[in-house]
Amino acid sequence: MAYSNKVVDHFNNPRNMGSFKKDEEGVGTGMVGAPECGDVMKLQIKVQNDTIVDAKFKTFGCGSAIASSSLATEWLKGKTIEEAQKIKNTDIVQELNLPPVKIHCSVLAEDAIKAALADYQKKSDTQPVDIK
Amino acid sequence: MKLPIFLDNHSTTPMDPQVLEAMLPYFVEKFGNAASRNHAFGWAAEEAVDQARKQIAKLIKADSKEIVFTSGATESDNLALKGVVEMYKEKGTHIITSSTEHRAVLDTAKSLEAKGLATVTYLPVDKYGMVNPQDVEKAITEKTILISVMLANNEIGTINPIAEIGKIAKAKGVLFHCDATQGVGKIPVDVQAMGIDLMSFSAHKIYGPKGVGALYVRKRNPRVRIVAQMDGGGHERGMRSGTLPVPLIVGFGKACELCEQEMTTETARLSKMRDRLQTDIMAALEESYLNGHPTNRLPGNLNISFAYVEGESLLMGMKDIALSSGSACTSATLEPSYVLRALGVGTELAHSSIRFGLGRFNTDEEIDYTIKKVIEIVTKLREMSPLYEMAKEGVDLKSVQWAAH
Numbered sequence: 001m002a003y004s005n006k007v008v009d010h011f012n013n014p015r016n017m018g019s020f021k022k023d024e025e026g027v028g029t030g031m032v033g034a035p036e037c038g039d040v041m042k043l044q045i046k047v048q049n050d051t052i053v054d055a056k057f058k059t060f061g062c063g064s065a066i067a068s069s070s071l072a073t074e075w076l077k078g079k080t081i082e083e084a085q086k087i088k089n090t091d092i093v094q095e096l097n098l099p100p101v102k103i104h105c106s107v108l109a110e111d112a113i114k115a116a117l118a119d120y121q122k123k124s125d126t127q128p129v130d131i132k
Numbered sequence: 133m134k135l136p137i138f139l140d141n142h143s144t145t146p147m148d149p150q151v152l153e154a155m156l157p158y159f160v161e162k163f164g165n166a167a168s169r170n171h172a173f174g175w176a177a178e179e180a181v182d183q184a185r186k187q188i189a190k191l192i193k194a195d196s197k198e199i200v201f202t203s204g205a206t207e208s209d210n211l212a213l214k215g216v217v218e219m220y221k222e223k224g225t226h227i228i229t230s231s232t233e234h235r236a237v238l239d240t241a242k243s244l245e246a247k248g249l250a251t252v253t254y255l256p257v258d259k260y261g262m263v264n265p266q267d268v269e270k271a272i273t274e275k276t277i278l279i280s281v282m283l284a285n286n287e288i289g290t291i292n293p294i295a296e297i298g299k300i301a302k303a304k305g306v307l308f309h310c311d312a313t314q315g316v317g318k319i320p321v322d323v324q325a326m327g328i329d330l331m332s333f334s335a336h337k338i339y340g341p342k343g344v345g346a347l348y349v350r351k352r353n354p355r356v357r358i359v360a361q362m363d364g365g366g367h368e369r370g371m372r373s374g375t376l377p378v379p380l381i382v383g384f385g386k387a388c389e390l391c392e393q394e395m396t397t398e399t400a401r402l403s404k405m406r407d408r409l410q411t412d413i414m415a416a417l418e419e420s421y422l423n424g425h426p427t428n429r430l431p432g433n434l435n436i437s438f439a440y441v442e443g444e445s446l447l448m449g450m451k452d453i454a455l456s457s458g459s460a461c462t463s464a465t466l467e468p469s470y471v472l473r474a475l476g477v478g479t480e481l482a483h484s485s486i487r488f489g490l491g492r493f494n495t496d497e498e499i500d501y502t503i504k505k506v507i508e509i510v511t512k513l514r515e516m517s518p519l520y521e522m523a524k525e526g527v528d529l530k531s532v533q534w535a536a537h
Contacts, residue, residue, distance in 0.1 A: 003448070011448055017516055034534030035480035035519060038442055038459060038468065042518035058518040062444035062459075066516065 003063055004097035010067035015074050018056045020044045028120025032111040039065045039105065043112035045076055045084070047120055052076045052084060057112075064102040068092050068109035076113065081120070087113055135452040137498045141432055141491030142286050142314060143456060147383070148339040148492070154386040155341065158379035166376045167367060177378045184385025191388040192312075192331065193322040194348050200368045201376055201384075204345035205313040208332030209236040209280075211347055211372065212309045215358025216278045216330070217250050220307075224275035228306075230255045230263045230292075231474045233282050236332075237311050241280075251275070260425035261290035261475050269300045278307045283315035287458060287471040287487055288424030289433025291319065298327020307356060313337055313345075317391035318430055319399070323348055329356050335380065339492055340387030344380035347372075394492070402431040402490050405499050409488060410434050412503045417510050423458075423472055423485060432490035437472075437481040440520035441513040446486055449509035453502055458485035480529075 003011075019042070020027045026047045033040040039061030046054040055073035059066045071092060076084055092098070092106035138146065158180060166181045168174025185196040202208045213227065229241055231254045244250040253271045257263055263281050272279075279301050284291045294310055301308035309330040312321055316331075317338035323331060334345030349371065350356045364373025391398075414420045419439040435458075438446065443459030458469030459482070467473075468482035477485075488502070514520040519529060 008448075011445070014516060019521065031518065032535060035483070035529060036478075036534070038480075038483040040518055040534070042521075058516055058521060060440060060517040060519045061442050063448040065442075066445060 006071075006096050007063055007067040007098070010070040010096070011063045014057075014066060014070045016054075016056050016070065016077075017058065019058060020046055020054075020056055026120070026124075028116045028118070028123065030112045030115025030117070030119055032115055033061070033108050035060065038062070039108060041065065041069045041108055041112040043069060043072060043109075043116045045116045045120060047081065047124075050080050052079050052081070061105065061108075062102070064096070064098055065105040065108060067096055068098075068105045069112060071095060072109045072113055081117060084113060084117055133495070133497045133501065137453045137494070137502065139488050139490060139494065139498070139502060140454045140456050141489035141494075142289075142337075142487065143489065144336050144342065145339045145491050146493060147336075147341060148387065148390055150390060151340055151383045151386045155379045155383040158382050162378075164378070166378055167365065177376075180378055180382050181376055184381045187385035187389045188346060191321070191392050192316060192333075192348060193324055195351060197369075198323075198348050198351050200347045200349055200371045201381055202345045202347055202372055203343060204336070205234075205311065205332045205334040206236040206345075208334070208345050208347035209234070209309075209311055210240050211358065211361055212330045212332060213237065213240045213244065213278065213280060214361050215371070216307055216309070216356075217244055218359035219357050220277045221249070224273075224277040225250045226253070226273055226275040227251070227278045227280065228253045228255060228268060228271045228276060229280040230257060230282070232257050232261055232285055232287075232471045233280065234286055234311055234313065237280055237282070255281075257290075257474055259475050260428070261285055261288050261423075261471065262425065262428070263292050263297070265293055265296040265300055268297050269304070272300075272304050272306060276304070276306050278309060280309040280311065283310050283312035283321070284319070284430050284433075285424070285471060286314050287469060288435045288475070289314070289429035290425040291315065291428050291430065294326045294328065301329070302327050307354075314430060317388065317395070318432065320395070323350070329354070330358075335384035335387055338387045338391050341380045341383040344377055344384050346384070398492060399431045402494075405494065405496065406432060406434050406488075406490050409490075409499050409503060410436070413506050416503075416507045420510075421477075421481060423475065423477060434488040434490070435472075435485060436488075437477065437485040438510045439481060439484060440517045440523060441510055442483055443468075443485055445513055446484075446506075446509055449513065450502075450505050453505060456487045456489070458487065459483045 055076040057069040059069045089106040089110040164173030164177035166177040189196040241252045316333040329350045331348040336342040423435040443457030472482040
């Protein structure tokens with residue numbers, strides 16, 4: 001199967017590959033997929049004042065899965081929580097020109113974004129609120 | 133050294149230039165139909181086919197009259213299984229085969245089952261991928277007419293105890309078919325000593341042309357009969373109709389002759405390169421696991437799983453080396469290699485497997501390059517793998533509740 005140039009580029013030069021400490025303030029972590037299925041994505045966001053200031057990923061999976069999560073981190077940076085919620089897997093499919101058999105990679109990336117956002121919101125809800 | 137490197141010699145092989153040379157006169161100059169009995173064109177073609185039949189028969193210690201030409205091993209497997217089932221249906225309908233056979237055998241067996249023409253026992257294999265001859269013996273019933281077990285596996289290279297199975301088949305009066313596509317020309321094959329009654333193999337796996345194969349059909353002790361699966365001019369003693377592809381057959385013959393001449397030196401050379409590939413890669417990369425039998429396997433085969441990295445991404449990272457993976461992502465199905473699963477390899481490690489297939493034209497320099505590349509890409513992808521990170525942190529990956537999708 002031939003990969004699109006964009007997939008190859010993300011695979012060879014992954015953007016924002018790495019990890020934040022899970023318990024760091026403002027960090028939300030999403031981990032989706034399963035080793036038996038051949039792909040696991042970990043996507044993390046760092047939020048300040050409701051804006052995603054940084055994002056990182058680590059992915060076990062095929063080239064399209066790696067590219068989807070790499071692209072997701074690029075798109076997340078600079079977005080507000082609300083804007084990030086709107087990223088759809090179909091956007092990823094279009095941007096990376098994924099063939100039908102690889103659509104599940106984009107679905108997984110969307111799930112990872114949603115999971116990271118949910119984790120952040122859960123953590124910030126339980127954090128003590130500063131009283132001014 | 134030229135890139136890309138071809139290290140996928142189980143899928144196919146480049147044709148030996150000597151094979152091409154032997155074939156060339158039979159396209160334009162000596163183009164006759166081997167079945168034309170009345171003129172020189174036909175005689176020249178027939179003579180060439182006879183010569184090739186002898187070369188092929190010699191390699192497997194058969195009589196040249198026992199070679200039936202087909203389009204390839206898939207057709208040979210189909211002809212053997214369907215032809216025997218149809219011929220011996222009065223005697224019985226039970227077939228015994230193994231779970232790691234090539235799809236050409238497994239899907240033919242399933243098709244016979246689906247049509248209600250046969251019942252099939254699929255024997256398990258041990259952790260190295262070997263069929264236990266005792267399992268074969270125990271599976272035989274009064275209804276059993278055919279045992280079909282492969283010589284060497286196409287993914288893991290494991291060689292089955294064919295002679296022992298042949299002995300059991302003979303003692304029980306059951307026919308024995310062997311899919312020897314990966315083994316013929318690579319390791320010694322003797323249809324007499326191995327007790328084989330029918331055997332499939334093809335030319336393109338042994339540096340010959342694509343589009344031609346053979347089914348060995350025993351003529352004596354016992355005389356095996358099969359029902360042709362194609363109607364026509366009654367070629368190949370009525371077992372396989374269709375005009376013989378003379379140039380391909382000439383190439384097939386030459387390829388067999390070369391294999392016979394080269395086998396001893398080639399085995400030594402390939403084993404040495406393969407062992408070096410294996411040792412150097414596995415010494416440099418922790419948690420890499422050999423799939424298949426450690427010693428009893430094809431000289432050019434190496435199949436390794438690299439924990440925490442996925443097979444297709446490995447292949448993508450080694451674009452200038454042609455390899456194959458047992459990962460589902462490389463194929464149309466979503467299940468990883470059924471062969472590795474049958475050995476008891478976990479799904480996650482099956483997704484992480486790479487098959488190296490060394491052949492006649494690979495060089496030491498190419499192996500050096502491959503070793504370097506594999507180590508580089510596995511290390512890079514592990515850095516990128518959340519599973520590797522968790523394992524390093526001491527998380528037991530089996531204890532994690534994964535959201536399967």
